[in-house]
Amino acid sequence: MTVVYINIIILCLLVITAIAINQQDNLFATTMLTGIFSLLSASLFVCLDAVDVAFTEAAVGAGIALILFLGSLAFIKYKEKIENKVSVFGLITVILTGILLIYGIHDIPGFGVADNPVQTHLADKYIVGSSKEIGIPNLVTAVLASYRGYDTLGEVVVIFTAGIGVLMLLGRSRENYKGLIERED
Amino acid sequence: MFEIPTFMILLSMLLALVSAIIGKTIYDKILAVNIFGTVTVLFIALFGFLTKRPEFLDIALVYALINFISTVAILKFFEYGDISASSIEKEKGDI
Numbered sequence: 001m002t003v004v005y006i007n008i009i010i011l012c013l014l015v016i017t018a019i020a021i022n023q024q025d026n027l028f029a030t031t032m033l034t035g036i037f038s039l040l041s042a043s044l045f046v047c048l049d050a051v052d053v054a055f056t057e058a059a060v061g062a063g064i065a066l067i068l069f070l071g072s073l074a075f076i077k078y079k080e081k082i083e084n085k086v087s088v089f090g091l092i093t094v095i096l097t098g099i100l101l102i103y104g105i106h107d108i109p110g111f112g113v114a115d116n117p118v119q120t121h122l123a124d125k126y127i128v129g130s131s132k133e134i135g136i137p138n139l140v141t142a143v144l145a146s147y148r149g150y151d152t153l154g155e156v157v158v159i160f161t162a163g164i165g166v167l168m169l170l171g172r173s174r175e176n177y178k179g180l181i182e183r184e185d
Numbered sequence: 186m187f188e189i190p191t192f193m194i195l196l197s198m199l200l201a202l203v204s205a206i207i208g209k210t211i212y213d214k215i216l217a218v219n220i221f222g223t224v225t226v227l228f229i230a231l232f233g234f235l236t237k238r239p240e241f242l243d244i245a246l247v248y249a250l251i252n253f254i255s256t257v258a259i260l261k262f263f264e265y266g267d268i269s270a271s272s273i274e275k276e277k278g279d280i
Contacts, residue, residue, distance in 0.1 A: 001186050002235065003190070003236065006195065006232070009195045010195070012194075013199060016199075016206075017202060020206045021194075028211055029205075029211075030215055032205060032214040032215065032218045033205060033206070035218050035221075035222075035255065036201075036202060036205055036221050039221055039222055039225045040198075042225065043229065046229050046232060046241065047232065051244055052228075054246060055247065057227075058251050061256055062251055062252070063254055064220065064259070066255045067255065070258060070259060070262045073263075074262065083241075
C-alpha cells in the first residue's frame with residue numbers, strides 16, 4: 001500500500017513539474033526542470049519494477065539530453081519568444097486524444113495480476129522452448145536478439161539516426177563554420 | 186520502518202522542486218537540480234530497502250555518477266558558454 005502512495009506522490013510531482021516547464025519563459029530554467037522531470041520519471045520506473053527502463057531514462061534524460069539541450073542553448077537566445085495565440089484546433093485534438101487514452105485504460109489488464117496474458121503462456125513458452133528453438137543458453141539474450149529481433153533492430157536504427165542527427169547539428173567545429181561563411185562571400 | 190524516511194525524502198523532493206521553480210537566479214536552479222539528483226539517489230536506495238530488495242543500491246550509485254556528470258556539464262557551460270569548449274585555448278575541446 002505504501003508503494004501506491006509513493007506512486008501517487010511521484011505522479012503529482014510530475015504534474016507540477018510539467019506545468020512549471022510549460023509556464024517558464026527562460027529556456028535555461030526549462031532545461032533544468034526537464035532534468036528534474038526525467039529524474040522523477042526514473043524514480044517512478046523504479047517503483048514500477050522497471051529498473052532497466054529507469055536506468056536508461058536517467059542516463060538519457062538526465063544525462064545526455066540535458067547536455068544536448070545546453071549545447072543547443074549555446075547557439076540560441078535564453079528567452080522564449082512568447083506568442084499569445086491559443087490554437088483551438090490543437091486544444092481540441094489534445095483533449096480528444098486524452099479522452100481516447102483514458103477510455104483505452106479500461107481494456108488494459110490489471111497491474112501485476114496473476115492471470116494476465118503475459119504471465120499465463122508467454123513466459124512458459126520462452127523458458128521451455130527457447131533453447132530448442134534458438135539455441136542460445138541465455139534466456140534474456142534469446143528474447144532480445146531473436147524473438148524480439150526486429151524490435152531491437154528498429155531501436156538500434158532509431159538511436160543511430162538520432163546520433164547522426166546530433167553529430168550533424170553539433171559536431172561541426174566553429175572554425176569550419178566561419179570558413180563556410182567566408183567562402184559564400 | 187522505512188516508510189517514514191521514504192515519505193520525508195519525497196517531501197524534500199517537493200521542496201527541491203519548489204526551489205527550482207521559484208528560484209530567482211540560475212545558480213538556485215542548478216543547485217536545485219543537483220539536490221534533486223541527490224535526493225533521487227537516496228530515494229532509490231531507500232526504496233530498495235522498503236521493498237526488501239537492497240540490490241537497488243547499485244543503481245543508486247550509477248545515478249550518483251550521472252548526476253555528477255550533468256552538474257559538471259552545466260557548470261562548464263556557464264564557465265565557457267559552450268560545453269564543447271576546452272580550458273586550454275589551442276585544444277579542440279571535448280566534443
